[in-house]
Amino acid sequence: MSLTKEESILEVRNLRTSFFTDEGEVKAVDGVDFSIEKGKTLGIVGESGSGKSITSLSILRLLQEPVGRIKEGEVIFKGEDLLKKSKKQMMAIRGNNISMIFQEPMTSLNPTLTCGEQIAESIRIHQKLNKKKAWEKSVEMLKLVGIPSPEKRAKQYPFELSGGMRQRVMIAISLACNPELLIADEPTTALDVTIQAQILELIKKLQEDMGTSLMIITHDLGVVAEMCDKVAVMYCGKVVEYADVKTVFTDPKHPYTIGLLNSVPKHDEDVEGDLAIITGSVPSPFNLPSGCSFAPRCPSAKEICHATLPELAETSDGDKVRCWIYTDQWEKEGEAVSRHE
Amino acid sequence: MFLYIVRRIFQTIPVMIGVTLAVFLMMHLIPGDAAKIMAGENANPEQIEQMRENLGLNEPLYQQYFSFIGNAVQGDLGNSIRTSRAVTSEIFDSRFWITVQLALVGTVLAVIFGLLAGIISATRKYSFADVSLMVIALFGLSMPNFWLGIMLIYLFSVNLGWFPVAGWGTWEHMILPAITLGTAGAAIIARMTRSSMLEVMDQDYIRTAYAKGVSDKLVIYKHGLRNALIPVVTVVGLQFGTLLGGAVITETVFAVNGLGRLVIDSIRAHDFPMVQGTILVCAVLFVVVNTMVDISYRLLNKRIDLN
Amino acid sequence: MSDQALLEVKELKQYFPIKGGVFGRTVNHVKAVDDVSFTVNEGETVSIVGESGCGKSTTGRAILRLDNPYSGNIYFQGEDLVSLSKSQMRKKRKDLQIIFQDPYASLNPRQTVSQILEEAMEIQKVIPKKDRRKKITELLETVGIGAHQIDRYPHEFSGGQRQRIGIARALSVDPKLIVCDEAVSALDVSIQAQVLNLLKDLQRKFKLTYLFISHDLGVVRHISDRIIVMYLGKIVEVADKKSLFNQPRHPYTQALLSAIPSTNITERRERIILTGDVPSPIDPPAGCRFHTRCPLAFDRCAKEEPKLMSVSGSGYQQVACHLTEESKA
Numbered sequence: 008m009s010l011t012k013e014e015s016i017l018e019v020r021n022l023r024t025s026f027f028t029d030e031g032e033v034k035a036v037d038g039v040d041f042s043i044e045k046g047k048t049l050g051i052v053g054e055s056g057s058g059k060s061i062t063s064l065s066i067l068r069l070l071q072e073p074v075g076r077i078k079e080g081e082v083i084f085k086g087e088d089l090l091k092k093s094k095k096q097m098m099a100i101r102g103n104n105i106s107m108i109f110q111e112p113m114t115s116l117n118p119t120l121t122c123g124e125q126i127a128e129s130i131r132i133h134q135k136l137n138k139k140k141a142w143e144k145s146v147e148m149l150k151l152v153g154i155p156s157p158e159k160r161a162k163q164y165p166f167e168l169s170g171g172m173r174q175r176v177m178i179a180i181s182l183a184c185n186p187e188l189l190i191a192d193e194p195t196t197a198l199d200v201t202i203q204a205q206i207l208e209l210i211k212k213l214q215e216d217m218g219t220s221l222m223i224i225t226h227d228l229g230v231v232a233e234m235c236d237k238v239a240v241m242y243c244g245k246v247v248e249y250a251d252v253k254t255v256f257t258d259p260k261h262p263y264t265i266g267l268l269n270s271v272p273k274h275d276e277d278v279e280g281d282l283a284i285i286t287g288s289v290p291s292p293f294n295l296p297s298g299c300s301f302a303p304r305c306p307s308a309k310e311i312c313h314a315t316l317p318e319l320a321e322t323s324d325g326d327k328v329r330c331w332i333y334t335d336q337w338e339k340e341g342e343a344v345s346r347h348e
Numbered sequence: 349m350f351l352y353i354v355r356r357i358f359q360t361i362p363v364m365i366g367v368t369l370a371v372f373l374m375m376h377l378i379p380g381d382a383a384k385i386m387a388g389e390n391a392n393p394e395q396i397e398q399m400r401e402n403l404g405l406n407e408p409l410y411q412q413y414f415s416f417i418g419n420a421v422q423g424d425l426g427n428s429i430r431t432s433r434a435v436t437s438e439i440f441d442s443r444f445w446i447t448v449q450l451a452l453v454g455t456v457l458a459v460i461f462g463l464l465a466g467i468i469s470a471t472r473k474y475s476f477a478d479v480s481l482m483v484i485a486l487f488g489l490s491m492p493n494f495w496l497g498i499m500l501i502y503l504f505s506v507n508l509g510w511f512p513v514a515g516w517g518t519w520e521h522m523i524l525p526a527i528t529l530g531t532a533g534a535a536i537i538a539r540m541t542r543s544s545m546l547e548v549m550d551q552d553y554i555r556t557a558y559a560k561g562v563s564d565k566l567v568i569y570k571h572g573l574r575n576a577l578i579p580v581v582t583v584v585g586l587q588f589g590t591l592l593g594g595a596v597i598t599e600t601v602f603a604v605n606g607l608g609r610l611v612i613d614s615i616r617a618h619d620f621p622m623v624q625g626t627i628l629v630c631a632v633l634f635v636v637v638n639t640m641v642d643i644s645y646r647l648l649n650k651r652i653d654l655n
Numbered sequence: 656m657s658d659q660a661l662l663e664v665k666e667l668k669q670y671f672p673i674k675g676g677v678f679g680r681t682v683n684h685v686k687a688v689d690d691v692s693f694t695v696n697e698g699e700t701v702s703i704v705g706e707s708g709c710g711k712s713t714t715g716r717a718i719l720r721l722d723n724p725y726s727g728n729i730y731f732q733g734e735d736l737v738s739l740s741k742s743q744m745r746k747k748r749k750d751l752q753i754i755f756q757d758p759y760a761s762l763n764p765r766q767t768v769s770q771i772l773e774e775a776m777e778i779q780k781v782i783p784k785k786d787r788r789k790k791i792t793e794l795l796e797t798v799g800i801g802a803h804q805i806d807r808y809p810h811e812f813s814g815g816q817r818q819r820i821g822i823a824r825a826l827s828v829d830p831k832l833i834v835c836d837e838a839v840s841a842l843d844v845s846i847q848a849q850v851l852n853l854l855k856d857l858q859r860k861f862k863l864t865y866l867f868i869s870h871d872l873g874v875v876r877h878i879s880d881r882i883i884v885m886y887l888g889k890i891v892e893v894a895d896k897k898s899l900f901n902q903p904r905h906p907y908t909q910a911l912l913s914a915i916p917s918t919n920i921t922e923r924r925e926r927i928i929l930t931g932d933v934p935s936p937i938d939p940p941a942g943c944r945f946h947t948r949c950p951l952a953f954d955r956c957a958k959e960e961p962k963l964m965s966v967s968g969s970g971y972q973q974v975a976c977h978l979t980e981e982s983k984a
Binding site: 054055169171172199200201202203204205207208226227228229230232233234252253256257266267268269270271272273274275276277278281282283284285286288289 | 706707813815816843844845846847848849851852855870871872873874875876877878900910911912913914915916917918919920921924926928929930932933
């Protein structure tokens, strides 16, 4: 292991996850690489079908087998490959060293167990505390995530709580055992803006207090800009751009990242006239184009883009981009060719 | 919750009225003159007229209904033509309790075996165990009661001699009829549990449980089954009612003197008050059981209570 | 855009009864929309923004009488929609159309695209039968769906395309006003931008008036002329786009704007984080409904309900807040 990588808590290398359906194989995650530094936040951003959520489920090996299967790759957590661990070893890691928050606080909590019971469950499993101690700890956790009258709330069922409160309970569950890495899959997508602001603030504060590393999966570029240190932009199962947050928002390189940033209607900026758009739509996962998956929608695509998939390569300023434009090859190519369907 | 129970009991009133009306009309609208049949084959017209008068058949239909209800509420369902005893004592002296006992044991067996099979199937989707259990369940569903009963007698009583062939009295008498009765129910519960369980195991909170590091076994029983059981409870309640109906045939096959036999015998003997009374008692029992199921469903699923 | 009011909503209330007790009597009401008045001028895009439960969608549904209003008047071209009979209202729907958030749920899965559009035309009898097929092709062309896809079923389209079909259906009867209820909320960013541009295009082309209901202030800023901010069934602020985004007056509007995560990474603004949740609309707080969460609330806010009043400034702006009123006085 090289010296520069030593501070990273998680390193994903060449991860490939597929779904095997009646209609054929869907390569949901198709060669993904990234790493998360200790105490830092990585954002994975992309639209639906980009494979961002599947990437996060693959890390904890939570896919529904045998339909979904990790075919290849390494997930190195603190120097050890999670994909080589036994089922039992994985159980000891989940919720303890690495935990997860999901998108829908409505459906992600068990409707027939009280909030306190659901928090206490992971405490009892991983910290081997008795029932009473675990309960006390879960009330403490509810207090920590800013739920008023935690003793009372612990005895309530999820449906008695508002969406924001439920997401706080989810956070309490995930942080109950002091994990080193927290994976948040669209943690605020289902919430209203003012509640989203509360939850993001809370996650940030707890992350600082506990020194947790964070991985946020989202489609909301605003959330990425507010929360993350590094960003991986995904499209059709591949990382197309991987850079620190400032670069991505001030000097985006990949045409998809540029298009995505321009498509967002901004609330703090006047836009006169039409929004800049990305034409067309995401290709069907059963029938991905050869070459670069974005080529059919890319305004600058040349012959080579349609023919050959570019590598995720480092540019002069240290960012990684999967695009022919930033290679020596580009100048040798002819004019842009549009191949719309 | 208390309010709900009160409301639920109030809601049974229109159902009860419907049930009594249906039973009453059924007996009065079927072809054939009740008075003629009851007076006997050799009766002369005057005797038939007398019988009609006695039975109140000359009154307008609505009046007949009201007096039927009025008497029924006071526990008077008339007298049996065949035995001349009160219908209520014919029913409640022993027969009712035998049938209820049989139905209860049948239900318990159905629940135990149905749940077990359902859970095994759901957790091993598409495995050999799953496929064979579901094939057996399909058999159980499609086999007619009388045939199953006869087969069980042939196998376990006649060939193996483990259980008595027919009759009632000891627990050994109860086993085969209860199995006969419970098989279809077990099959339905097994299929229901399987599909409900599969649906629940697909829910987001199951993924949350796995993400917490909960073991497979605990995820299935603590998180899965608890939620999967909610719809199954309703089926169990309905099943109990179906069992009462099934008892008619099963009791005949095993020569058990329960309500089922009583209905058959009474129909054969054109014993109108008896048939009417027995059907009414069964219907009321069915309504009571279903009300109880609804209430327990509510207790189990606290979520509805608030909305 | 003209100054002529196309739609005028007056003192609209939408209360939904809550049943309870042994006999299912009405024990209380959900006060989803509570005394709301506003106008929409011809050719204008007015947006209603707010968080879930503020009553924005309920207002939209009440205007089309998808749910009959509890009280109040809705004047469309001077005619009170509330007083119309059911069949009269059905005819009126030719002029008032709605596009929903989930295009899939609002399209019949067993009808092809052309059947869906033809049915809408048939109900309103706007176009003679023989011209319909041509018109359908034209319409689909306008919303960006090729003529070769005309006989396909909704499930064969992507989410963005389905929303285009929903738009085509609304357009098929030549409406004057289209209510867009979270019409682009379910779409991915890149598709959302396409649909927003399309809506703007169509407005120019067909002189449409939009009532745009959304929770996304970025989208709202992009598409609207005027914006109504709602909180717990009440309007807290109405203003033209410029005034609202450059100088929000109501503390709720200010909090709402500052809560949105911004992609502007170089200029970080101060955040106003509201505490707590939105109170229940069954038993809303007395006085100003926002006072329980307002960082600037004072005594008067809990006692007296503020009225919507104009604020002097460069543009058009009305606020319901005691603070602005007192600073003026």
